[in-house]
Amino acid sequence: MTTDRLTIRPTTEPLIGRVSPPGSKSITNRALLLAGLAKGTSRLTGALKSDDTRYMADALRAMGVTVDEPDATTFVVTSSGQLKAPAEPLFLGNAGTATRFLTAAVALGKGRYVVDGDQHMRKRPILPLVEALKSLGVAVEAPTGCPPVTIDATGSFASNRVVIDAGLSSQYVSALLMAAACASDPFEIELAGSDIGARGYIDLTLAAMRAFGAKVEQPSPSVWRIEPTGYTASDFHIEPDASAATYLWGAEVLTGGAIDIGTPADAFTQPDAKAYAVISAFPHMPAVIDGSQMQDAVPTIAVLAAFNEVPVRFVGIANLRVKECDRIRALSTGLNTIREGLATEEGDDLLIASDPTLAGQHLAAEIDTFADHRIAMSFALAGLKIGGISILDPGCVAKTYPDYWDAMGSLGVGFEKG
Structure with a gap:
């Protein structure tokens, strides 16, 4: 991915297909x-x-x-x-x-x-x-x-x-x-x-x-x-990457689709597979989510939380501040770029003011990924439902999922480069 910006085209159809996540x-x-x-x-x-x-x-x-x-x-x-x-x-x-x-x-x-x-x-x-x-x-x-x-x-x-x-x-x-x-x-x-x-x-x-x-x-x-x-x-x-699978699980529930990733959620041994139970509850995810034992899945769930039926507080996520970037800050910054007040940091907790009516709106937003692959991949999910979402530095996904954009494209997701 050589472009410095990728704008996601919202989809009005369920995403259906088969995608094999890369190895863990x-x-x-x-x-x-x-x-x-x-x-x-x-x-x-x-x-x-x-x-x-x-x-x-x-x-x-x-x-x-x-x-x-x-x-x-x-x-x-x-x-x-x-x-x-x-x-x-x-x-x-x-x-x-x-x-x-x-x-x-x-x-x-x-x-x-x-x-x-x-x-x-x-x-x-x-x-x-x-x-x-x-x-x-x-x-x-x-x-x-x-x-x-x-x-x-x-x-x-x-x-x-x-x-x-x-x-x-x-x-x-x-x-x-x-x-x-x-x-x-x-x-x-x-x-x-x-x-x-x-x-x-x-x-x-x-x-x-x-x-x-x-x-x-x-x-x-x-x-x-x-x-x-x-x-x-x-x-x-080596089994497939559970953290990568969370983006596909997220795309499935957001669009009402059916994405076969080739591995049942309960077959993973990686801790991020615990996210499946939370993601599959969408749009009725719980009001409090403890991310301590599925840290790399938190960005995926946080973006989904923007469309949830009830507001969500993420707890147990202080370690996200010392990942590839300060992911708590990156998530709150990105969500508030989409709509001011959508996210709030309270200490090391992250609060999402969920609003299902965001889906279908056009809210032009340039998402700073802070060179963090997980920020880029998770905010791409927001672009499936909101028009005008642009991911800056989309090539940073090469850190763990070089074929991510091709995988999303194979499911019918459209992009505009540049």
């Missing part, structure tokens, strides 16, 4: 890393090919791992089991999973590793993970509390136990879990406090680790014990 970004980046840490050759099928996974694959290549791509949904990863110190800093764009996961993984390498990203990634906090690694005797520095992170690794941890504050992101726990299986001794991870980002993503991490031979026990909700098994090369199939 969350699972693809976990599997790529684990395959890179395993000695031998792993074949990852059903994988996502997007900006985020390309950054991970390129970083592994820079550290001596062979990553082949025989087709559009497959990675073949061959590794010695060691991530060698790269000649240059690892540039990871705005890929949070790649940045957090690699920061922990390279701490058990040998030599200097610099983990960096784009201007947006340099605003995303990583200090809790850095502090946890320091407590393990790792020489690691992140002067701003965000990337770039410099790690001078010696190949081991000085301790076999760490306490991590995961209030901002569950990715800190996932990063340590995946690295811990490569330690020299049994390892224990404990949460500092009970707060954690979407806990379901920890389950994704554990499932992927076990598929590559790791042994993990969880004696309590806040403690994990990991055996020093390392990883075994494996063939691994």
Whole structure:
């Protein structure tokens, strides 16, 4: 998508058809890393090919791992089991999973590793993970509390136990879990406090680790014990992306359509699949929605909430402020661009003044996506019912769903470029 603006043509017909969402970004980046840490050759099928996974694959290549791509949904990863110190800093764009996961993984390498990203990634906090690694005797520095992170690794941890504050992101726990299986001794991870980002993503991490031979026990909700098994090369199939599916579920209920995505909602293991129950209740979604365990689905549901029968308050979404952008602010800004007063921020809650009569109106609005793929894809749904909705920087969807606009077009959605 080379245009800097895409205006959605409202549809008066139900959207009907079949669209297969791409592979899960969350699972693809976990599997790529684990395959890179395993000695031998792993074949990852059903994988996502997007900006985020390309950054991970390129970083592994820079550290001596062979990553082949025989087709559009497959990675073949061959590794010695060691991530060698790269000649240059690892540039990871705005890929949070790649940045957090690699920061922990390279701490058990040998030599200097610099983990960096784009201007947006340099605003995303990583200090809790850095502090946890320091407590393990790792020489690691992140002067701003965000990337770039410099790690001078010696190949081991000085301790076999760490306490991590995961209030901002569950990715800190996932990063340590995946690295811990490569330690020299049994390892224990404990949460500092009970707060954690979407806990379901920890389950994704554990499932992927076990598929590559790791042994993990969880004696309590806040403690994990990991055996020093390392990883075994494996063939691994990646399920479709549940976060991507939310846009298709949203388009279906907004237009009264029937979109077959090829995977039943209850077959997903990703936490964002919980959004299906909320979305399927449209236009009678509840007045209060807790987004804490389906964070990436909140933008989709928030745009749907503009057309709901009753106003909606989103709670448990404070972590959205430190995603690819401040998503609470981006959502309120975009909705208020459509109609002033449509959204209100109260602390970290987001209130939507729902109005079903928005459908069918022409309300010219340029939606600033803040270079955030989820803001672009979710606000495209508003354009299905309201005339004049233009998405700025539509190409940012390449981060996780490069074919999004083609997928919508295949269902009959029309666009005007430029």
